[in-house]
Amino acid sequence: MPVLTYIGSAAATVSICFLLIGIGSAKVRNAGITALVSLTVSHIIVEIVKRNVCRKRPKDMLEEINVFNVPIDLYSFPSGHSTAIFSIAVTVSLYMPLLAFLVLPAALMVGLSRVYLGVHYLSDVIAGMVLATATSVLFYCI
Template structure:
């Protein structure tokens, strides 16, 4: 898996369009930051007084599971970021922490996408598309391997489903 991840990273980041893609990826990646999900949850709560409260409660439960799990896994596995492991690669941004597995941005994006799919099915394609784009942006920025994204998506979806079951 690491060899395939390394080949994919080297190929992507050595493409002539890599810097241009990174500029766009930076914008998409910002959507994976926490404040966007808080604002979106508050907007849903405000606009949908019936289902919005349940959505907000489920989102809080899902993130209460996801955040400590992704932080714990990063510190347990301690996989170095691509640019730290490969001298020939440079990241386009400075990540917030040292470790790459799993992707926290992707996990958070898939928590929200999964909940939006369940509570608001007409938004499913948009929500999942955005979650995939957040994950891909992290690879294009050089801070995650593709398998980090897959693990983050799995973690986020699992935490959302568990929160739905608990709440």
């Protein structure tokens, strides 16, 4: 789970976007650019919401949770990792629907890894998914 959760990190998600931009057809590049824009905008929203909601993480409420030294910031809501990976997965699914059956379950697993590791509540992950879906659809339509 600690390895899986890393796929939703800033380093991994930004790298995925640049990889998409750097390879393939115009459609793949457009997907990468849209994913990067969605990722950036959704991350700004995540940081604003986190600083206003100030929800403590499960590991701060329950002493026995082992977070496996996963790096985290102070607040829990919404999940930044879930938002990040869903920004990419939803965008890729919109541009290349045949990949949806691969990228969406993978993104869901990243979100669930956050809950498993005790660094997020399920509602944090769901909020990240909704936020990412909204920004991805918005920028896809634009």
